[in-house]
Amino acid sequence: MPKDNSIKSVLIIGSGPIVIGQACEFDYAGSQSARSIREEGIEVILINSNPATIMTDPSMADHVYLLPLTTKSIIQILKEHPQIDAVLPTMGGQTALNLCLEADEKGIWEDFGVKLIGVDVNAINITEDREQFKNLLKKIGVPSAPAEICTSYLRGKEIAQEFGFPLVIRPSFTLGGTGAAIVYKKEDFDELLTRGLEASPIHEVLIDKALMGWKEYELELLRDKNDNVVIICSIENMDPMGIHTGDSITVAPAMTLSDTTFQKMRDMAILMMRSIGNFAGGCNVQFAVSPDEKEDIVAIEINPRVSRSSALASKATGYPIAKIASKLALGYNLDELQNQITKSTSALFEPTLDYVIVKIPRWNFDKFEGADRTLGLQMKSVGEVMGIGRSFQEALHKATQSLEIKRNGLGADGKGYKNYEQIIEKLTFASWDRVFVIYDAIAMGIPLSRIHEITKIDMWFLKQYEELYVLEKEISTHTIDTLPKDLLLEAKQKGFADRQIAYIMGCLESQVNKLREEKNINRVYKLVDTCAAEFKAQTPYYYSTFEAEIETATGEIYVHNESIVTPNKEKVVVLGSGPNRIGQGIEFDYSCVHGVLAAKECGYETIMINCNPETVSTDFDTADKLYFEPVFWEHIYDIIRHEKPIGVIVQLGGQTALKLAEKLSKYGIKILGTSFDALDLAEDRGRFSELLTELKIPFPQFGIAETADEASALADTLDFPLLIRPSYVLGGQGMKIVINKQELEEHVINLLKSIPGNKLLLDHYLDGAIEAEADAICDGKNVYIIGIMEHIEPCGIHSGDSNATLPPFNLGEFVMQQIKDHTKNIALALQTVGLINIQFAIKNDIVYIIEANPRASRTVPFIAKAYGEPYVNYATKVMLGHNKVTDFNFNPQLKGFAIKQPVFSFSKFHNVNKALGPEMKSTGESILFIDDLKDDQFYELYSRRKMYLSK
DSSP: OOOOTTOOEEEEEOOOSOBTTBOTHHHHHHHHHHHHHHTTTOEEEEEOOOTTSSTTSGGGSSEEEOOOSSHHHHHHHHHHOTTOOEEEOTTSHHHHHHHHHHHHHTTHHHHTTOEEOSSOHHHHHHHHSHHHHHHHHHHHTOOBOOEEEEOSHHHHHHHHHHHOSSEEEEESSOSTTTTOEEEOSHHHHHHHHHHHHHHSTTSOEEEEEOOTTOEEEEEEEEEOTTOOEEEEEEEEESSOTTSOGGGSOEEESOSSOOHHHHHHHHHHHHHHHHHTOOOOEEEEEEEEEOSSTTOOEEEEEEESSOOHHHHHHHHHHSOOHHHHHHHHHTTOOGGGSBOTTTSSSBTTSOOBOSSEEEEEEEOOGGGSTTOOOOOOSSOOOOEEEEEEESSHHHHHHHHHHHSOSSOOSSSSSSOSOOOHHHHHHHHHTTOTTHHHHHHHHHHHTOOHHHHHHHHOOOHHHHHHHHHHHHHHHHHTTOOTTTOOHHHHHHHHHTTOOHHHHHHHHTSOHHHHHHHHHHTTOOOEEEEOOSBTTSSOOOSOEEEEEOOOOEEOTTOOEEOOOOOOOOTTOOEEEEEOOOSOBTTBOHHHHHHHHHHHHHHHHTTOEEEEEEOOTTSSTTSTTTSSEEEEOOSOHHHHHHHHHHHOOSEEEOSSSHHHHHTTHHHHHHTTOOBSSSOHHHHHHHHSHHHHHHHHHHTTOOOOOEEEESSHHHHHHHHHHSOSSEEEEESSOSTTTTOEEEOSHHHHHHHHHHHHHHSTTOOEEEEEOOTTOEEEEEEEEEESSOEEEEEEEEEEEETTSOTTTSOEEESOSSOOHHHHHHHHHHHHHHHHHTTOEEEEEEEEEEETTEEEEEEEEOSOOTTHHHHHHHHTOOHHHHHHHHHTTSOOGGGSOOOOOOSSEEEEEEEOOGGGSTTOOOOBOSSOOOOEEEEEEESSTTOHHHHHHHHTTTSSBOO
């Protein structure tokens, strides 16, 4: 049955600001969905309050509403667009589902004659209401853990008495495990039960018997109107039950399941999906399996929407779940749709993988002092990376190299733990770095049986780890001159970086690289093709690996490489921003995507390198070629040597890409846009202040210290309070305001311990100053300021955490002129080609410079959305030398003011100091439009502005 022709206009609900548990995977889903529906000639209207996403870009939908996600906004949109026929709520995570339910209860959809597609209300209710779900499983004969529903404190106490400990508490209608907890001891039960009941919007929790140590699996399903069901991907959690899937290391396809159990699991998943309702769309089902020969299966939950894992499964298989789910919601059947990668098979074929993927979450505990760092049922990670390899070991190594936490992979970098007690503790209370600690435990000689007993991680995974350690030991018996070719090839096939091999043998990375070339051990690129090479793939989506040489009958020796370099076409590489973290989030992915599209418009072949599975930049049809690889020097250098681009864009991928600029310039690879020297000048606080002195631009008195003694001597010449900040960091990492010598010494010693050899900048903190910032595009001769924003909070709160208005709300003509002059002079003095962001502090009508960053900043997408202008597109064309600033006809449109409001995820961390300071803590942002400053919401923000400042 082809598509439902009665649908001419669809409303898509987004997921709002990024919080822990609901991040940019829903931006990816929403963007794909909007494109998929518009391809059918159907009008798309979109609501989402997050300005940092590609999804809310004017080009994504016919009408984009940047409004708060409330029923009031929904009514406003439906009144303005009476033509809307249907609403698709499955692309915006839990936020969209809850809003859709609320609108349904208020009768809004019925009043406006709008039908629900992609899911039905009953399905949401059955799966979210733990009691209904439990009864349904019983009815269809699918086993579940013994559990009871509880809506009061007293009932909870009775259940606990009946079940005994450990227990699990799971609130209804929440996402990312909000309020969920494992209770090991009777003493903790009262507090955790109260917390769970408060977290649920309907004051209800499910208390179940903790299946500790059982193995956890997820399946991603799609179903069409004809009741055809396909299973897109099976995902196995390396961590057993007890750790939220968003915080688990996951592997696809499932590694340790017997085939009969897998078939049973498939049948159960399909039965569950069919029994919750008769809708066409996507589903995510989670199971637990007993870790013995019996392999008993228990169903945990089912989500009738595109889930966090759907983005991962889409990238892992090359099968775009959100895109196909949207088409199914419009009434298509799976056999009528094309496989998006082969373009010759149907979407009814289940993907087959001839590789392994490993996902590792990225945490940011350093931003939350005093947070409980043990992993559990409540999600705490802020982002994730994915590694693709020919084996589990290679994929695991590539994922650890993608994390950007100063590790070169598993072990072999001198950064492992050596203390027995510490290792045992980190294994017992699941720590965020447990993926590395397992390796350290094996290196220390702790038997696998003991590691298994503590962690309950399947023996198969532990044996894979052990093989890596045995290989490391074998390499260490050689030197660079005696290392045999087969051993080097084995190390590379198992994912060891050149840097690690060099560390093991005590030589230089460049020597290992040279040895690889001499022995002809080079990376080859393979396609992610959904069909294990059974059909030809049309989409260039690659990962790297190493293969043994093949010798033909005629004596020709070669290695099979599937990435063919396009002849006679100039190529541009855009470096992505790696995993999401606080201080570097989806805003940079927005810039990367626009950079790729602009380079395409200029006629270049575009190449994207990134390792974040949640984003639009790693969608296989964003760039002409996608290399899903770590943004890690060795991988990038090999791709550049293979593709030979005219240059690399580093300005758009945040600090991740910028940190590689020095290496690129050292190896003679052209950096497009602002040169490395200018980037370095802005980062090197000493050189930068000399430049400001020459330009006669004021800046706070400062000094540079590399030791605690130097810092103490400096404090005598500068007055307290002092702001301390390290060089080359993003998101205010390590910044602090100190008010006396003892605090100064303590902070400097801690900083130099965590970032050795860093130059620390101490400046006099301008107490009570107003903070503002400007973003501009410069081509080396002309400067255009795209926006000036004023922070509502006083100076001293990180710009990413402050509410800010565009344009400024109370800066006079005289101050504004200084900001404009300083911005132009600095942009030209740094010979900026592309984007630049400058931060100012204003005191007594004098504008001081805090810092300048010649790159895309966190605020660029916000300004672009507020003014309705494609600034990243323009800036990229300037970087490529394709245009001058004067070529563009700038015409910003904004009635009144746009306010950027930060959003925090403190609810995930109890007992954490929630006060704000110079180090960034927000995970996302939303945009609010007001007509004038008399608006109540602005007034409220302004009156609260001084409540939060901390040191």
